[in-house]
Amino acid sequence: MHNIRVIGVVLIFAALAAAAAAQTESLLIGPGDLIQIDVLDTPEMEQQVRVNDEGAVPVAFVGAVKVSGLSPSGAADAIQKALIDRQIMKHPQVTIRVQEYATQDVSVLGQVHTPGTYAIDTPQTILKVLSLAGGLTDMADRQVSIKRHDSSQVVTYYLSNSSRSALEDAVMVYPGDTVLVPKAPLVYILGDVNRPGGYAISTNDSRLTILQALAMAGSASKTSVKSHVRLIRTTAKGQIEMPIHLDAIEKGKQVDIAMQPNDILFVPFSWMKNMAMAGSSIAASTAGAAVYTLH
Numbered sequence: 022m023h024n025i026r027v028i029g030v031v032l033i034f035a036a037l038a039a040a041a042a043a044q045t046e047s048l049l050i051g052p053g054d055l056i057q058i059d060v061l062d063t064p065e066m067e068q069q070v071r072v073n074d075e076g077a078v079p080v081a082f083v084g085a086v087k088v089s090g091l092s093p094s095g096a097a098d099a100i101q102k103a104l105i106d107r108q109i110m111k112h113p114q115v116t117i118r119v120q121e122y123a124t125q126d127v128s129v130l131g132q133v134h135t136p137g138t139y140a141i142d143t144p145q146t147i148l149k150v151l152s153l154a155g156g157l158t159d160m161a162d163r164q165v166s167i168k169r170h171d172s173s174q175v176v177t178y179y180l181s182n183s184s185r186s187a188l189e190d191a192v193m194v195y196p197g198d199t200v201l202v203p204k205a206p207l208v209y210i211l212g213d214v215n216r217p218g219g220y221a222i223s224t225n226d227s228r229l230t231i232l233q234a235l236a237m238a239g240s241a242s243k244t245s246v247k248s249h250v251r252l253i254r255t256t257a258k259g260q261i262e263m264p265i266h267l268d269a270i271e272k273g274k275q276v277d278i279a280m281q282p283n284d285i286l287f288v289p290f291s292w293m294k295n296m297a298m299a300g301s302s303i304a305a306s307t308a309g310a311a312v313y314t315l316h
Contacts, residue, residue, distance in 0.1 A: 049089075049090055049091060049092055049171050050072060050088050050089055050090070050091055050092070050093065050096055050117075050119060051072065051076070051089055051090070051122075051123060051170075051171055052072050052073065052074050052075075052076055052089055052123065053071065053072060053123025054071065054072045054119055054121065054122055054123050055069065055070070055071045055072075055119070055120045055121035055123075056069070056070060056071075056072065056078065056088070056093075056096070056117050056118065056119055056120060057069050057117065057118045057119075057120050058070065058078070058080065058100065058115065058116075058117055059115070059116045059117075059118075060104075060110075060113055060114065060115050061113075061114035061115075061116075063110070063113070065081070066080075066081050066082070068080075068081060069120060072088060072089055072123075075087070075089075076088065076089025076090065077089070080100055080103065080104075082104075082107070082109050083100070083103045083104060083107055083109060084103075086099055086100050086103050087099065088100075088117075090171075093116075093117040093118065093119060094117075096117045097115040097116055097117045098115075100113075100115045100117070101113045101114070101115045121142065122142060122195075122196040122197070125140055125141060125142045125196045125197075126138045126139065126140055126141070126196065126197065127139050127141050127145075127150055127194055127195075127196060127197070127198050127199070127200065128198075128199045128200065129150060129151070129153065129154040129200045129202070130199065130200065130201050130202070131161070131201050131202035131203055131204070132157060132158045132160050132161035132162070132202045132203065132204050132205075133151065133154035133155055133156065133157060133158065133161070133202050134154065134155030134156055134157075134158060135154050135155040136154060137154065139153045139154065141153075141194070141196055142196060143196075144193045144194065144195050144196075145193070145194050146191045146192070146193060146194070147165065147167065147178050147180075147191050147192050147193070147194050147200070148180075148187065148188070148191050149194075150194045150200055151165075151180070151200070151202075154200075157180065157202060159221060159223070160204055160205055160221050160223075161202050161203075161204070161205060161221075161223065162202065162203045162204060162205040162206070162221075162223070163179055163180045163181070163182075163205070163223060163227070164177060164178075164179055164203070164227075165177065165178045165179070165180055165200060165201070165202050166178075166200070166201045166203070167192065167194055167198055167199070167200050167201075168198060168199045168201070169195065169198055170195065170196070170197025170198050170199070171197070176192055178190065178191070178192045182224075204221075205221035205222055205223045206221070206222050206282030206283070207219040207220065207221055207222070207282065207283065208220055208222060208229060208234055208280045208281075208282070208283070208284045208285075208286065209283075209284070209285045209286070210234055210235060210237070210238035210286050210288070211285060211286070211287050211288070212245065212286075212287045212288035212289055212290065213241060213242045213244055213245035213246075213288045213289065213290045213291075214235065214238040214239060214240065214241055214242060214245070214288050215238065215239025215240060215242060216237075216238045216239040217238060218238070220234060220237045220238065222280070222282065228279050229279065229280050230277040230278060230279050230280065231252070231265065231267070231270060231277055231278050231280060231286060232270060232271070232277050233277075234280055234286060235267075235286070235288075241267065241288045242288075244290060244291045245288045245289065245290065245291065246288075246289045246290070246291050247266075247267035247268040247271070247288070248266055248267070248268055248269075249264070249289050250264075250265040250266070250267040250286065250287065250288050250289070251263065251264060251265060251286075251287045251289075252265050252278070252280075252284060252285070252286055252287075253284070253285040253286075253287065254281060254283075254284050254285075255283055265278070265286070267288070
């Protein structure tokens with residue numbers, strides 16, 4: 022039983038090591054990178070060399086070998102093949118390590134507190150890179166895009182509000198990559214609410230209901246008319262207005278509705294408040310006219 026457990030632990034560590042190696046290998050060698058070449062039991066073949074503009078490195082006893090665009094293990098295979106083809110060695114075992122990447126900056130753009138360029142000389146998790154830029158702003162979309170520096174590949178990462186998911190799903194960012202955090206879509210809460218304005222759809226599931234949006238806006242005022250709330254939505258055919266019975270939704274008599282980007286929720290003022298507001302406007306206008314006549 023003890024042996025089975027030991028074997029199980031060994032297998033787990035082997036799987037983790039393989040996953041880590043595969044993740045590191047995803048960064049390809051490029052011009053300007055400094056690499057370390059080692060050949061087992063052949064110290065005279067050991068060398069540290071920089072990849073030239075043509076993407077090749079000079080290898081002792083062999084000459085130039087193209088390594089650009091290859092992973093470290095792929096470059097080692099290319100050098101092994103060159104040694105065998107030129108009959109320098111029969112069974113060489115070559116290892117390559119990238120000592121220094123030519124492009125050691127990562128660009129972080131969009132909705133972060135301090136966008137800019139940050140120096141990294143080794144692969145870092147997206148969470149570490151975002152922390153370098155001060156983290157996300159309140160207006161950030163949680164769908165983050167990462168453009169690889171050595172290809173046109175774009176990797177997406179969803180920064181979950183769940184710490185466990187955010188850590189488990191984190192992807193790696195490599196020197197030279199560009200990270201873009203877009204602006205989250207907005208909804209607008211207007212009328213008789215405590216904090217009217219635009220609010221980002223930044224919930225964990227990118228879903229914002231009417232009650233959630235109203236809570237962000239400080240809820241409807243006591244003087245509002247909850248039975249005459251309107252939802253204004255822009256569609257391909259133009260704007261449409263939907264009556265919303267807010268009082269019924271709050272009491273659970275109607276289903277809470279999910280808002281869409283650029284929706285406008287208008288909470289009307291009561292008749293008494295409209296009169297009071299109109300009266301204050303009239304009073305202000307009268308006072309202004311009085312001041313004008315005095316001059």
